[in-house]
Amino acid sequence: MNASPDTPAPGSFAREYDLPRVPLPTLEESCARFLDWCAPLLTPEELAATQAETAAFQQPGGPGRALHAALARYDATEGVHSWLDTFWPRRYLGRRDRIALNANFFFLFQDASPAQSQTGRAAGLLAAALDYKQRLDRELLPPPTVRGRQQTMVQNRFLFSTTRIPGALQDTVRAPYSDAHPGPSAARHIVVFHRGGMYRMDVLGPDGVPHSLDDLEAALRAVLKAGAEAPSGPQYPVGHLTTMARAQWAAAREELLACDSADAANAAALEDVESALLCLCLEDATPADTKDACDRLLYGDGGNRWFDKALSLIVFPDGRAGINVEHCELDGTTILALTDALLETPAAELSRRSGARSQGLPALEPITFVLTDSLRAHVRTAAEEFAQYGADTATRALSFEDFGSGTAKALGVSPDAFVQAAYQLAHLRAKGHLGATYESIATRQYRHGRTEAMRVVTPEMCEFTAAMEDPDASADTRRAAFRAAAAAHVARAKECQAGRAPEQHLWELELIQGRRGTELGVSEQPALYRTPGWLTMRDDYLSTSSAPSVNIQYFGFGATSTCCIGVAYVLLPDRFNVYLSTPRTVAAEMDTFAARLGEALVELRTLLEGPQD
Incomplete structure (x- = not known):
């Protein structure tokens, strides 16, 4: 991929307009996916309240219609590369807290060989x-x-x-x-x-x-x-x-x-x-x-x-x-x-x-x-x-030298699905419940593409963790539940990669209301953004992202909320390195999560390697 200085320029940036645009989901698609994504985290009563406000948001004459129409007009404006062109500056440049530790991220490089002076x-x-x-x-x-x-x-x-x-x-x-x-x-x-x-x-x-x-x-x-x-x-x-x-x-x-x-x-x-x-x-x-x-x-x-x-x-x-x-x-x-x-x-x-x-x-x-x-x-x-x-920030650096992406592939499982399932099982055992989990999914195949927000807790993931905690569940039942959860994870990741995820779309509609609500006839924040579904889905208990490269040892970032564990992971063919961060007030829970994670990796590997009926 590296060109020599004498190679004719292929145009590093000239091909940007050959890329497809980030697709803008329909309002109906995003509302339906939003309900599907938040449902596993809600009680029946909370889900019913969220469904009612989502229906009001997208109904003819509802606030969502006016906001989405404004976004569609913006997306069609000459010179606009993506409907996310205003979203990203607002998301990153609009934050008012410190960026040191809260937003910046790091890589720890592999050591030089042979060793070098500073x-x-x-x-x-x-x-x-x-x-x-x-x-x-x-x-x-x-x-x-x-x-x-x-x-x-x-x-x-x-x-x-x-x-x-x-x-x-x-x-x-x-x-x-x-x-x-x-x-x-x-x-x-x-x-x-x-x-x-x-x-x-x-x-x-x-x-x-x-x-x-x-x-x-x-x-x-x-x-x-x-x-x-x-x-x-x-x-x-x-x-x-x-x-x-x-x-x-x-x-x-x-x-x-x-x-x-x-x-x-x-x-x-x-x-x-x-x-x-x-x-x-x-x-x-x-x-x-x-x-x-x-x-x-x-x-x-x-x-x-x-x-x-x-x-x-x-x-x-x-x-x-x-x-x-x-x-x-x-x-x-x-x-x-x-x-x-x-x-x-x-x-x-x-x-x-x-x-x-x-x-x-x-x-x-x-x-x-x-x-x-x-x-x-x-x-x-x-x-x-x-x-x-x-x-006031607690951290851990974990290295699992007996597990890597090669291990998961040999077991016929997506490596990312494997470790995300392990995270959920470890979190359940550490805190007694599942919680909203964010995973960053790259969308750089689109013009000016960046990332999409994936939510990891699917119905299948809930069924998998329940099976693992059920003392009466057989190994076959647990294996089947795991593979169903892994398949659902891969399917959702592909949806996100294809630009079919609800969160950033609905979030941008909320931001449009804040900027132009009166002009668009939506003077008040729509009730959808105060529903149990919206608030629960976006309150991260785990914030996860991966950096697969043999040239780095660790990758890391800070937690995103007072209850969050930041999980930055480097999944290599022969090893798995994880850097955890969380507010020190919940350091004990992070330490328990770290211990349960090591156990979960071994347990899941043993389960999949065991006799298959």
């Missing part, structure tokens, strides 16, 4: 990233295909020099390939963090040619030397401000700009950070173990991060490395492709392919902010509150 590993990752950017700029990266279907490349435009900008009511995104910044990023620098200090470092020469590996490593050693000479680092690392709730950070950013003067070049400092190709965070502490490495990648030291940056490569003193990703324009599948490109080919080869050459020590300058007493107070408070927020 600066050697970091320089290699930078060289690989520069090669990837060059090929992307020249449109030498052909669109990926999945099962023969071309996938969208649009998210790749947001990999480099992309920064989320906080706003009082809604955030915005600064990115290349935009009206403000046409074409690929022309930036030649990155921002290096160490001990909370920030450095602007050129990684491309004046002619756009990458610096050699030796050049890059020499500059990174200079950063570590500067940090050693100031071991305490800056007293008020400005990166802490990016851990604040969005409106608070927006106000603090305005304060930074307002105190700008000839002696306080804060605007220039922000420009350096926000236009940089990416951030590189050189950590000062070696993780105690794998879980500690994952935790540090997820939130770590907020003063040594700029969480608004699309890409932050993070390298520890022992050479372990990973990435923290701002989620608003980037999904896991895009970052997996980048990660594979960074790690599958030796850095020296990628550096040569990019045309890198020795140009002397790269330009390296400290980035400094001048802070008022008020801003120093903001930094101090943000640091304290985020440290407490991290402490």
Whole structure:
């Protein structure tokens, strides 16, 4: 899939309009699926109340009709790529809580072999990233295909020099390939963090040619030397401000700009950070173990991060490395492709392919902010509150070395269906009941496609868990229930992949009412959005997502609610790694879930391997 620099450009982005549009379901289809999806989680009384309001919502003259008609008109508007074009910015950029830990996600890369120093590993990752950017700029990266279907490349435009900008009511995104910044990023620098200090470092020469590996490593050693000479680092690392709730950070950013003067070049400092190709965070502490490495990648030291940056490569003193990703324009599948490109080919080869050459020590300058007493107070408070927020989050890193996707396939079961069934059984045994479970399903085969929201608890899944808990159920009964649940899971996943899922459609209708309700004659929020079905289905007890790549060890994100366990999993042919997160107030339940999950995997494998009648 990788093209050489001499290969004629296939047009990485030109094929986007060859892709089909995301299908817009009919109102009737989404309402029917919504009832089917929420029913297993409801009592008969709750389901009846939900059915009544859903019928009123979609009846002729009902609010759903006006809202759906408005969405259909929008979808048909010239220049609109998808009926989800306004949904995604509102979903991600409209959230007002902190994105650090709550929204950003991470990958822990496989360890380098042979082992490398911190600066050697970091320089290699930078060289690989520069090669990837060059090929992307020249449109030498052909669109990926999945099962023969071309996938969208649009998210790749947001990999480099992309920064989320906080706003009082809604955030915005600064990115290349935009009206403000046409074409690929022309930036030649990155921002290096160490001990909370920030450095602007050129990684491309004046002619756009990458610096050699030796050049890059020499500059990174200079950063570590500067940090050693100031071991305490800056007293008020400005990166802490990016851990604040969005409106608070927006106000603090305005304060930074307002105190700008000839002696306080804060605007220039922000420009350096926000236009940089990416951030590189050189950590000062070696993780105690794998879980500690994952935790540090997820939130770590907020003063040594700029969480608004699309890409932050993070390298520890022992050479372990990973990435923290701002989620608003980037999904896991895009970052997996980048990660594979960074790690599958030796850095020296990628550096040569990019045309890198020795140009002397790269330009390296400290980035400094001048802070008022008020801003120093903001930094101090943000640091304290985020440290407490991290402490209030419980996590686990699990590795099952005797189970992998190969095991499930050998048993004739979809690997994802297998582990999702295990999650449900473990959750039932840990908490005494099933709960709403979200799974992210990629829809990148569509123009500007991203993900769809799948709900895992089907009637068949309920029957399966009931059979497993019934002491009188035979092995044959349990096997049959498991296979029915697995088949239903695969069928629902295919519905989601085909754009036939109800949640985002109905959610966008709710958002349209909030934006344009009076104009459309729907002045009040429709009662459907207050029904037991809507509220229960969207109150996650498990939030799950997978990242299948041999180049990563773990993938992780924060929980989505006070009762939620975030379940990020890497399902490889020969092993299964899971990172769990939840509020510390329910850490005991997460620990029980982890124990029951290990038991469920063994139990289900034994069941399927047993004698078949």
